[in-house]
Amino acid sequence: MSVWIPLDENLAASARPLLLVDRDGVVIEDRDYLGDPSGVVLLPGAAEALALARAGGWLVVGVSNQSGIGRRRFGEADFAAVMSRLDALLARAGARFDGFYYCPHVPADRCACRKPLTGLIDQAGLSGRLGGRKVWMVGDKADDIALGRSLGARCVLVRTGHGAREEASVRERWAGDPDVSIRADLAAAVDLALADPPEGGGS
Numbered sequence: 116m117s118v119w120i121p122l123d124e125n126l127a128a129s130a131r132p133l134l135l136v137d138r139d140g141v142v143i144e145d146r147d148y149l150g151d152p153s154g155v156v157l158l159p160g161a162a163e164a165l166a167l168a169r170a171g172g173w174l175v176v177g178v179s180n181q182s183g184i185g186r187r188r189f190g191e192a193d194f195a196a197v198m199s200r201l202d203a204l205l206a207r208a209g210a211r212f213d214g215f216y217y218c219p220h221v222p223a224d225r226c227a228c229r230k231p232l233t234g235l236i237d238q239a240g241l242s243g244r245l246g247g248r249k250v251w252m253v254g255d256k257a258d259d260i261a262l263g264r265s266l267g268a269r270c271v272l273v274r275t276g277h278g279a280r281e282e283a284s285v286r287e288r289w290a291g292d293p294d295v296s297i298r299a300d301l302a303a304a305v306d307l308a309l310a311d312p313p314e315g316g317g318s
């Protein structure tokens with residue numbers, strides 16, 4: 116199991132709205148193969164946005180591809196140090212993840228958990244439990260949007276991280292899909308999700 120923070124089983128089974136968030140380029144600055152906790156830099160407004168979502172009753176679950184582990188660019192201990200640093204920075208803003216799952220593999224491993232595949236959702240105990248609740252996915256790459264759409268989630272591509280570079284291809288790939296939106300950053304994405312009406316607005 117590639118889990119940093121396990122999602123509580125009762126929360127996974129609940130009908131609480133769910134915010135799935137990518138980490139790099141969404142919550143923190145994207146640094147290639149980040150294995151050094153001193154390189155953890157929150158993006159402006161990101162921690163506050165996660166705190167706002169949780170205050171609104173949303174579960175916040177991180178899902179992150181960390182192929183730097185599989186490429187031996189850094190180890191699991193380095194990943195843990197980075198996550199501890201992130202958790203500390205989030206806590207200062209009153210924010211935290213309810214769950215955090217990551218894929219340590221490289222594409223050649225052909226694992227089931229590398230986004231856009233849904234293995235991390237399985238690991239979180241959320242598979243089969245998304246139908247009766249609002250589900251939103253926020254990421255900065257097409258793979259994040261592809262994961263979200265395969266779950267039936269409403270998706271937001273943010274322009275932070277790789278997002279600005281991915282915007283054109285995401286617009287083309289999901290042209291006319293009302294459940295794919297593009298916003299400046301996580302704060303704007305969370306604003307959009309929190310405005311999702313309680314009934315009938317999500318998928």
Ligand SMILES: [Mg+2]
Pocket residue numbers: 137138139140141145254255256276
């Ligand atoms: Mg990312």
Ligand SMILES: [Zn+2]
Pocket residue numbers: 218219220226227228229
């Ligand atoms: Zn994997």
